[in-house]
Amino acid sequence: MxxxxxxxxxxxxxxxxxxxxxxxxxxxxxxxxxxxxxxxxxxxxxxxxxxxxxxxxxxxxxxxxxxxxxxxxxxxxxxxxxxxxxxxxxxxxxxxxxxxxxxxxxxxxxxxxxxxxxxxxxxxxxxxxxxxxxxxxxxxxxxxxxxxxxxxxxxxxxxxxxxxxxxxxxxxxxxxxxxxxxxxxxxxxxxxxxxxxxxxxxGPAYDDSWGTFEISTRSRLLRSRIPASEDEYEEITEHPVRYFSIRRDGQVMGYVWASVGDEAAGYEPRAAAGEGAFEVGAEWLLRLRDAHGQGLSALAALSWVAQSSPRPEAGLVVEDTPQLAPSLDALEELSGRY
Known part of the structure; x- marks a missing residue:
């Protein structure tokens, strides 16, 4: 990891x-x-x-x-x-x-x-x-x-x-x-x-230290790049999630996702991509915020942002249709491992 x-x-x-x-x-x-x-x-x-x-x-x-x-x-x-x-x-x-x-x-x-x-x-x-x-x-x-x-x-x-x-x-x-x-x-x-x-x-100092500390740290780093707002989707979910990979300059930078069972949506930075993953992620979070402001459901927001990428510098959606992860934890695992 x-x-x-x-x-x-x-x-x-x-x-x-x-x-x-x-x-x-x-x-x-x-x-x-x-x-x-x-x-x-x-x-x-x-x-x-x-x-x-x-x-x-x-x-x-x-x-x-x-x-x-x-x-x-x-x-x-x-x-x-x-x-x-x-x-x-x-x-x-x-x-x-x-x-x-x-x-x-x-x-x-x-x-x-x-x-x-x-x-x-x-x-x-x-x-x-x-x-x-x-x-x-x-x-x-x-x-x-x-x-x-x-x-x-x-x-x-x-x-x-x-x-x-x-x-x-x-x-x-x-x-x-x-x-x-x-x-x-x-x-x-x-x-x-x-x-x-x-x-x-x-034994390790903490159980699942990566899941305990890294996820919250990444969220803070991402959200420090955008203005604070209450007009956005929930950050966590217990349901499976659908997601699109975001690519810039030939490299996957992260994953924009939405829950299939509640109103949660967000972006997971691909840790291996380094600082650029957070630069890109801030823009996709702002697009999700725009979708929330329009009253779109989380899944509808995922489709909407995929069809209206922020800017070329923020990367482009890789897949034609969203992928399915069995849980948000599984997507976080993918984003932090390779």
Whole structure:
């Protein structure tokens, strides 16, 4: 399963031996870590980067914030978006925290088949007051665990993927010259220096942590993108649901659905599609809201929105007729798994 909050994280702290550390060091380090991940197909030759600069004494004092920069073939060569953002950070004076973040698409394996997640890892490199470099790696896929985040044992998936994560962590430690500090246990798993603890030994921290936490988190992320309103359908149902797949740029972004037994309808973002799934979903939720305002039943609304797509940027309906899922949980499972 794929999550919106990290399944686990690891941190490395590096103190430069001499002199101060310039902002370009943060970008160079982030890209070097990215290259280690890429060696195991845990990062691909695309991705998005961001640069931020804020005051050490007041985190609200943001001097630079640039996000969504596409990683070009040589990201720090003259004239690239990342090099310009780093140069702007380098021009500032004072006690600052300079951060570079990279969202890494990557592949996990299941029965020998590659599956891609648009945000498999994130790399965050911070430089504090030009004297301390901190690297944090986060993962959003549970393929490294012996049990997935819905409490199902997955020994084969673990065997195919856990060694890749362990090798990447070791490679990053050799790159940085220090061992990682595993993050704290969380709702999903407990990180270690080489990956994760086996939840089969003491049991998971929560029953069905993905269903318990991820669904509500995704709903908040979606609805934070649109104005609040009471003019909309119910979000949950105990009945089967009909749904259409929404595709943009050749990729399924999510599923717009309606209950067959009551007045519930909504959109499930396909987690593997990353941030774009939420961008698309916000527009489909607004279309459902329009249908509700017209007094349409949930199933009628599903047909109506399928025939009147919001904008090309919001994607298009894939199927000619809606598909049937036995429950909303089954559709959520589909949206979070591949």
């Amino acid at each position: 794929i999550t919106s909050a990290p399944i686990g994280d690891w941190t490395w702290e590096v103190t430069p031996s001499t002199g101060g550390t310039r902002p370009v060091r943060a970008a160079e380090t982030a890209l070097a870590v990215w290259n280690v991940l890429a060696g195991y197909e845990l990062a691909t030759p695309v991705g998005k980067a961001g640069v931020s600069v804020r005051s050490v004494n007041d985190t609200r004092d943001v001097r630079v914030r640039v996000e969504g920069l596409s990683l070009e073939p040589d990201p720090l060569s003259a004239g690239t978006a990342l090099s310009r953002a780093v140069a702007e950070a380098d021009s500032l004076e004072g006690d600052l925290v300079v951060g570079v973040r990279i969202d890494c698409p990557g592949y996990w394996l299941e029965s020998g088949t590659k599956h891609r997640a648009e945000k498999m890892f994130t790399i965050q490199v911070d430089i504090w007051k030009s004297s301390l470099l901190v690297v944090t790696l986060e993962t959003y896929v549970d393929a490294w665990l012996t049990m997935d985040t819905r409490d199902r044992e997955q020994p084969e998936v673990h065997a195919e993927n856990a060694h890749r994560l362990a090798a990447a962590l070791d490679g990053i430690s050799r790159l940085l010259g220090t061992a990682p500090v595993p993050g704290d246990p969380n709702r999903y798993a407990t990180p270690t220096e080489t990956g994760f603890e086996d939840p089969r030994i003491e």
